[in-house]
Amino acid sequence: MMKDPFGGMLLNTAFRILVPFSLVYAVYVLILGESSPGGGFQAGVVMGFGIILARLILGEDSGIFNIRLKNSLALAGCGTFIYTLAGWLTLAGGGKFLDYSFLPVAMEETHELHALGILMIETGVTICVMMTILNIMDAVVRRSED
Known part of the structure; x- marks a missing residue:
């Protein structure tokens, strides 16, 4: 799985x-997703791009952004859990x-609660999308090595 880095100066x-700019931009898109274009899906794609770029250039053995398949599946599930938790908390609140x-x-203020709820949902979507993209990339790389 991409053991050798593509490296070079x-x-x-x-x-x-x-x-670093792509990861900071992804956080920016996530935070401002409620009031501007963008949100959880776009932030997850940009974060996934940053991690894939790091894996391609540095190689998988560098240790940075080294997320294994089991962990990425669990993190994708955690993203889905965060999304549904926002809904269940509103049900628990009556x-x-x-x-x-x-x-x-x-x-x-109710608009503060609305912003918090949207941020919870978009955070869950970001994590889920990012990990799903990494899972797809890992599956393609594993398939090509077989």
């Missing part, structure tokens, strides 16, 4: 510039499914 320099004004969190 040019690729390593590009890696050091592109990957409201309808995904009615954020019933989140059991001590906030005075």
Whole structure:
């Protein structure tokens, strides 16, 4: 599974510039996803891109961003759990499914509760999408090595 890095001076320099910016941009898209274009899916794709780029350039044995298949499947499940937890918390608070004004969190303004609920959902979607992209990449690489 991509044991040997593609490395070289040019690729390593590009890696050091592109990957941190792509991860910071993904967090930016995630945080501002409620009020601007973007959100969980786009942030997950950009984060997945950053991790795939790191794996391709540095190789899998570098230890950075080294997420195994079992762990990535578990993290994708955790992302789905975070998404559904937002809905179940609103039900536990006495409201309808995904009615954020019933989140059991001590906030005075309902728009703050709405922003928190959306952030929970988008965080779960981001984690799930990122790990799904990594699972697909691992499956393609494993298949090509067979």
